[in-house]
Amino acid sequence: MTTSVTGYTAIITRAEDSCDSLAESFGKIGILAISFPVFRIETCAYSDQIKEAFQELHKGSFEWLILTSINGVRSLHGLLEQAKAAGDVTSTRLPPELSVAVQGKATATAFKQLFGREHTLLPGTAVAEDLCEALLRAGVSGKRILLAMAARTRGIIKPQLERAGADVRELVVYSNSLITPGAEACDIVRMQNPAKTIFIFFSPSAVVGTIQALGENGTEFLARCWIASIGPITSAKLREIGVSCDLEASEHDEQGVVKLIRENLDYLKTSAKKIKSSH
Numbered sequence: 001m002t003t004s005v006t007g008y009t010a011i012i013t014r015a016e017d018s019c020d021s022l023a024e025s026f027g028k029i030g031i032l033a034i035s036f037p038v039f040r041i042e043t044c045a046y047s048d049q050i051k052e053a054f055q056e057l058h059k060g061s062f063e064w065l066i067l068t069s070i071n072g073v074r075s076l077h078g079l080l081e082q083a084k085a086a087g088d089v090t091s092t093r094l095p096p097e098l099s100v101a102v103q104g105k106a107t108a109t110a111f112k113q114l115f116g117r118e119h120t121l122l123p124g125t126a127v128a129e130d131l132c133e134a135l136l137r138a139g140v141s142g143k144r145i146l147l148a149m150a151a152r153t154r155g156i157i158k159p160q161l162e163r164a165g166a167d168v169r170e171l172v173v174y175s176n177s178l179i180t181p182g183a184e185a186c187d188i189v190r191m192q193n194p195a196k197t198i199f200i201f202f203s204p205s206a207v208v209g210t211i212q213a214l215g216e217n218g219t220e221f222l223a224r225c226w227i228a229s230i231g232p233i234t235s236a237k238l239r240e241i242g243v244s245c246d247l248e249a250s251e252h253d254e255q256g257v258v259k260l261i262r263e264n265l266d267y268l269k270t271s272a273k274k275i276k277s278s279h
Helices: 020-028 048-058 070-085 105-115 128-138 157-163 183-190 204-214 218-224 232-240 254-263 265-270
Strands: 009-012 032-035 039-043 064-067 099-102 144-150 167-178 197-201 226-229
Touching: 009 020, 020 032, 020 254, 032 183, 039 070, 039 204, 048 070, 048 144, 048 167, 064 070, 064 128, 070 105, 070 144, 070 167, 099 105, 099 128, 105 254, 128 157, 144 157, 157 167, 167 204, 183 204, 197 204, 197 254, 204 218, 204 232, 226 232, 226 254, 254 265
Parallel strands: 009 032, 009 197, 064 099, 064 144, 144 167, 197 226
Antiparallel strands: 039 167
């Protein structure tokens, strides 16, 4: 296995097809990245419900579209392509008068790449609560909103916007299913020196999936490693299972996490917090 320049290894606990760019970014700062996918992202099957929502969308029935993740953007676009192929819509382009709210810079970038237009609203942080506040400031009373979402969410956005008078239609476009990495992958992770290992968590579901994958004494093993979180919601899940979060990103996206690790390498090297586990 390739060794890292710094001696540190990052364990990336996200879907396998989302690991390559992150591994490359960590490589540039001298950290070896190991992919440890604990969930799978799957676009939903094209259905009558999705067909109906897309036809309403193209008729101009919605004033706002909300996209909360890269996976949501990709799945929505893929389903629109299926709808066009089936003759249910004439184009994958969105109505020009449609306002689009996105959560996170990475989501904004993916949206522009796939849909060829700019977003309307992007809050300063990539959390649902801030997205809701930004939409409330923009004014949503009496507005029809299409929320493209995962099958399982925290359920924050719809109730908050509906209390403000919006008509929100939830449209599930992808699912997030827990998987167990192979035995070899688990062995490789457990072979790492905890004092030099940084687990990277991008979501609460990744925390749950990692504990399941590590099996017996998984929580104890995590507690001996360095733990980095994309934001407060994921950090709260870590605390819930009894693992403290050592580093939490203030910029809640992929590059924000890389920046977090890069800026704290000296802290990792000098802190006594994990020294015990290296002996």
